[in-house]
Amino acid sequence: MTTKLFGEPIPRREDPRLLVGGGRYLDDLGPGALAAAFVRSPHAHARIAGVDVSDAVEVDGLVAIYLWEDLPDRVGEPLPLLIPHPALTHGRTAHPLARDVVRHVGEPVAMVVAVDRYTAEDVCALIRVDYEPLPPVVGPENAVQGSALVHADVPGNVGAHLVQEVGNAREAIEEAEHTLAFRLDVERSASMPLEGRGVYARWDSGDSSLRVYTSTQASTSVRMAIAATLELPLPSVEVVAPDVGGGFGVKIVHPWPEEILVPWACIRLGREVKWTEDRREHFISSAHERAQVQYVRVGFDSAGRVLGLELNILHDHGAYTPYGIIVPIITSTQALGPYKIGAYRVEFQSIYTNTVQVTPYRGAGRPQGVFAMERTMDRIADHLGLDRTEVRAANFIQPSEFPYDQGLTFQDGRPLIYDSGDYPASLELLKSLIDWDSFEERRAEAAAEGRRIGIGLGCYVEGTGVGPYEGGHVQVTSDGRVHVSTGLTSQGQGHETVFAQIVAEELGVDISDISVVTGDTRRFPYAVGTFASRAAVMSGNAIALATRKVRDKALRVAAEALEADPGDLEIVSGIVRVRGNPTAAIPLKTVAVLSNPLRYAFDAEAARATQFAAPGSPDEPPLKEEPGLEGRDYYSPIRSTFASGMHAAVVETDPVTAEIHILRYVVVHDCGKLINPLIVEGQIHGGVAQGVGGALYERMAYDEHGQLLNASFMDFLMPYATEIPRIETAHLETPSPLNPLGIKGAGEAGVIPVSAVVASAIEDAEGLVISRMPISPSDLYDLRLAAARGEAERTSRSAG
Amino acid sequence: MNEITLTVNGSVARVVVPARRLLSDCLRHDLGLTGTHVGCEHGVCGCCTVLLDGDPIRSCLMLAVTADGHEITTVEGLAGPGGELSPVQRAFHESHALQCGFCTPGFLCTVTALLRDNPAPTEAEALEGVSGNLCRCTGYQNIVKAVHRAAELTAEETGPDDDEAVR
Ligand code: FES
Numbered sequence: 001m002t003t004k005l006f007g008e009p010i011p012r013r014e015d016p017r018l019l020v021g022g023g024r025y026l027d028d029l030g031p032g033a034l035a036a037a038f039v040r041s042p043h044a045h046a047r048i049a050g051v052d053v054s055d056a057v058e059v060d061g062l063v064a065i066y067l068w069e070d071l072p073d074r075v076g077e078p079l080p081l082l083i084p085h086p087a088l089t090h091g092r093t094a095h096p097l098a099r100d101v102v103r104h105v106g107e108p109v110a111m112v113v114a115v116d117r118y119t120a121e122d123v124c125a126l127i128r129v130d131y132e133p134l135p136p137v138v139g140p141e142n143a144v145q146g147s148a149l150v151h152a153d154v155p156g157n158v159g160a161h162l163v164q165e166v167g168n169a170r171e172a173i174e175e176a177e178h179t180l181a182f183r184l185d186v187e188r189s190a191s192m193p194l195e196g197r198g199v200y201a202r203w204d205s206g207d208s209s210l211r212v213y214t215s216t217q218a219s220t221s222v223r224m225a226i227a228a229t230l231e232l233p234l235p236s237v238e239v240v241a242p243d244v245g246g247g248f249g250v251k252i253v254h255p256w257p258e259e260i261l262v263p264w265a266c267i268r269l270g271r272e273v274k275w276t277e278d279r280r281e282h283f284i285s286s287a288h289e290r291a292q293v294q295y296v297r298v299g300f301d302s303a304g305r306v307l308g309l310e311l312n313i314l315h316d317h318g319a320y321t322p323y324g325i326i327v328p329i330i331t332s333t334q335a336l337g338p339y340k341i342g343a344y345r346v347e348f349q350s351i352y353t354n355t356v357q358v359t360p361y362r363g364a365g366r367p368q369g370v371f372a373m374e375r376t377m378d379r380i381a382d383h384l385g386l387d388r389t390e391v392r393a394a395n396f397i398q399p400s401e402f403p404y405d406q407g408l409t410f411q412d413g414r415p416l417i418y419d420s421g422d423y424p425a426s427l428e429l430l431k432s433l434i435d436w437d438s439f440e441e442r443r444a445e446a447a448a449e450g451r452r453i454g455i456g457l458g459c460y461v462e463g464t465g466v467g468p469y470e471g472g473h474v475q476v477t478s479d480g481r482v483h484v485s486t487g488l489t490s491q492g493q494g495h496e497t498v499f500a501q502i503v504a505e506e507l508g509v510d511i512s513d514i515s516v517v518t519g520d521t522r523r524f525p526y527a528v529g530t531f532a533s534r535a536a537v538m539s540g541n542a543i544a545l546a547t548r549k550v551r552d553k554a555l556r557v558a559a560e561a562l563e564a565d566p567g568d569l570e571i572v573s574g575i576v577r578v579r580g581n582p583t584a585a586i587p588l589k590t591v592a593v594l595s596n597p598l599r600y601a602f603d604a605e606a607a608r609a610t611q612f613a614a615p616g617s618p619d620e621p622p623l624k625e626e627p628g629l630e631g632r633d634y635y636s637p638i639r640s641t642f643a644s645g646m647h648a649a650v651v652e653t654d655p656v657t658a659e660i661h662i663l664r665y666v667v668v669h670d671c672g673k674l675i676n677p678l679i680v681e682g683q684i685h686g687g688v689a690q691g692v693g694g695a696l697y698e699r700m701a702y703d704e705h706g707q708l709l710n711a712s713f714m715d716f717l718m719p720y721a722t723e724i725p726r727i728e729t730a731h732l733e734t735p736s737p738l739n740p741l742g743i744k745g746a747g748e749a750g751v752i753p754v755s756a757v758v759a760s761a762i763e764d765a766e767g768l769v770i771s772r773m774p775i776s777p778s779d780l781y782d783l784r785l786a787a788a789r790g791e792a793e794r795t796s797r798s799a800g
Numbered sequence: 801m802n803e804i805t806l807t808v809n810g811s812v813a814r815v816v817v818p819a820r821r822l823l824s825d826c827l828r829h830d831l832g833l834t835g836t837h838v839g840c841e842h843g844v845c846g847c848c849t850v851l852l853d854g855d856p857i858r859s860c861l862m863l864a865v866t867a868d869g870h871e872i873t874t875v876e877g878l879a880g881p882g883g884e885l886s887p888v889q890r891a892f893h894e895s896h897a898l899q900c901g902f903c904t905p906g907f908l909c910t911v912t913a914l915l916r917d918n919p920a921p922t923e924a925e926a927l928e929g930v931s932g933n934l935c936r937c938t939g940y941q942n943i944v945k946a947v948h949r950a951a952e953l954t955a956e957e958t959g960p961d962d963d964e965a966v967r
């Protein structure tokens with residue numbers, strides 16, 4: 001047997017180049033390219049009355065300035081609405097450069113191309129745009145009043161309105177023994193990868209071909225968008241995602257204005273052009289997420305079983321809806337978590353405001369849904385005087401009940417049916433890891449020292465590996481090397497490693513002979529993209545299937561050469577051999593040679609496949625199937641596979657300063673079979689860290705004029721190492737029955753329940769009801785003062 | 801325009817730069833050393849950290865002309881002469897202390913200087929030592945682990961020091 005690789009914590013194969021400065025990130029490419037920079041709106045909402053470039057054109061080194069009116073028809077059109085939905089009755093997208101009206105601070109108004117970025121920015125500073133300010137619309141609750149409009153033709157600023165209902169929730173709530181109703185608020189945050197976006201384009205005027213490098217999560221689709229918009233034949237356009245310095249969702253949106261404008265300018269000028277986003281641009285012109293106002297009504301019995309739940313969401317989607325209403329749909333559906341609740345009604349309005357557009361950020365609506373559900377569970381427990389874990393257990397879907405149909409439509413347009421899971425086992429494991437049952441003793445000990453601690457938990461289910469499909473290609477060449485490619489992109493998830501692990505194990509070759517390429521349309525032009533924790537599930541399975549094709553072919557070809565039955569053959573360390581007879585063997589590289597009948601010998605190995613060396617039967621054509629030892633296959637699941645997890649935390653709150661410290665953080669995680677535990681743990685750590693950011697620190701501080709007041713790393717508080725607790729993880733492995741490898745996605749898991757967990761723990765420590773996130777020390781301090789004035793709600797435990 | 805001389809990773813480089821050119825841009829674009837990354841250009845993220853005369857600095861906060869005459873080590877200069885990874889680089893690999901790798905050069909330079917000054921940091925010192933750099937991917941836990949691992953590897957390589965031998 002080849003060494004077992006699937007499931008092993010092998011160190012990553014992408015590291016060596018990244019550790020020596022050998023990564024190729026977008027801005028590392030194209031050293032001689034012209035630089036682009038953008039004039040962006042300083043107003044949240046304004047009419048553009050005129051643009052004066054008279055001073056700007058004097059700058060030495062300027063190459064071109066473009067306004068919307070300079071763009072040809074197709075290029076100047078509004079950007080595509082990527083995911084239309086019948087409920088999105090008023091979808092609107094931006095023009096690549098603003099046409100007449102700007103709708104958020106940061107919207108691009110003019111593009112400048114110059115010899116270098118310094119010069120391009122000098123030019124931008126000299127372009128005078130005459131703006132006539134219009135009333136800004138900020139905050140979804142203001143927006144929905146409809147007194148001022150973001151888009152003149154969208155009444156009430158409502159882009160979409162959707163109701164999903166299973167059973168009669170309102171009736172169930174009315175009839176329930178107990179009911180509660182409350183409001184929750186979640187602030188805006190953002191993906192905030194350390195590398196911003198960027199685009200670099202090269203045009204070969206000789207053969208009219210375009211190559212675009214872009215820091216994207218969806219290179220194949222960027223390619224199609226560019227070809228369509230610039231009216232180029234698809235085969236003449238190549239798009240490559242080079243090393244990408246983090247994505248977390250923001251880079252799934254496409255085409256960004258710059259992804260159209262940079263290639264367009266490059267072709268027009270006949271020069272290489274590059275644009276690299278700077279940090280302020282990233283804050284004000286990429287995308288944010290999370291902000292929602294939620295109203296919950298719940299009816300339940302004395303055991304804490306939910307009989308009816310009604311969730312009303314006001315979702316702030318910013319100025320445009322290029323990514324449709326995926327985020328509130330996910331919130332609506334994934335709020336249900338691991339629970340079977342009696343009847344459910346969820347309604348959302350997705351609202352325009354004069355702020356940066358909202359598109360998925362890791363978790364993509366799930367953190368908000370889980371916040372709603374888990375805050376509800378805690379309130380029920382508090383109301384009934386039950387342990388919080390008991391209430392959850394009372395509502396769990398049981399292991400025997402899978403597949404479990406929640407009766408709703410998920411983000412992929414398919415029924416929300418959970419494939420597998422074991423929620424009671426997860427909870428038991430979580431409780432024992434965090435010593436849930438003995439916490440009161442620890443609380444008392446801490447109290448005796450004048451310290452205040454609390455414990456909290458949160459549970460979630462995450463639909464991962466959404467379709468429609470991904471593909472994989474595997475080729476063994478005559479040097480024995482194995483070349484693997486898939487169309488989806490990587491932003492640090494270790495795909496080069498995990499996909500190689502899959503191929504090594506499936507094919508029986510050494511991992512050192514395998515190389516993996518992702519996100520390069522020259523190698524694999526069909527893909528959907530990297531999002532929704534889908535890469536390992538989708539491409540992993542597609543690559544496994546492609547590898548199996550290669551293996552079958554290798555066995556067929558080798559069987560003929562060895563005069564054996566393919567069923568008797570095995571592949572070990574790159575050698576095909578007859579089981580139990582090591583002398584009857586042939587290396588895969590020779591099989592690769594033999595699988596391609598040749599006329600010409602270009603090297604000694606190839607000579608073995610030429611017409612006189614391998615004459616074959618005179619009655620059969622030399623080529624029996626496609627030449628080459630390679631295989632391509634696709635994986636297309638009937639529906640998503642549902643990973644799950646539960647987190648618990650112990651926090652300490654300072655009685656005087658209201659400082660909040662997470663003392664312990666425990667994760668129980670079930671993403672089916674693990675391909676590489678090292679990498680899965682890393683994904684969880686990173687996710688939890690982003691969750692902690694969202695729970696305690698990060699918010700997009702818009703003022704009433706629509707100015708983003710904290711658009712820098714100085715003011716937007718991303719956690720450093722000192723803010724992140726040590727994360728203790730444990731894994732359950734409930735395989736997915738839906739795919740050949742039995743795996744589920746893991747990329748987003750870590751972030752999903754953190755706000756709910758931290759809120760639960762702070763509430764427990766303080767005895768004050770927590771209903772908005774993030775919560776800073778000042779927020780907590782103010783909440784204490786409000787409670788002292790009788791203006792903030794206390795938990796019954798603390799009040800009683 | 802100003803002609804400056806920098807010693808970068810042991811080689812002397814003469815560059816002509818405008819006074820406003822950032823050191824980070826000079827390294828990346830004039831010298832082609834793109835291993836040094838920029839994540840914010842306002843001194844907060846630490847992606848652009850390089851060693852100036854051995855000490856970690858943010859190259860986005862220094863003008864290239866200010867560095868005239870100084871010695872600079874970038875991530876490209878951390879490996880040994882034969883390309884063998886330094887203990888810090890190896891420790892990051894073993895500990896899975898990088899994901900997208902964008903913050904990594906800054907962390908590697910920071911940790912290299914940290915361990916030179918304090919070869920056996922405590923948990924708190926290791927945490928403190930890396931807490932000036934942002935990473936959006938790893939959650940830091942494995943970075944802190946890598947600091948300790950690097951300390952171990954360095955100790956193994958240099959052998960027990962005199963003090964320890966005496967004890
Ligand atoms: S780029 Fe220098 S500190 Fe962020």
Ligand code: FES
Nearest residue numbers: 899903935936937
């Ligand atoms: S590894 Fe991606 S930012 Fe640190």
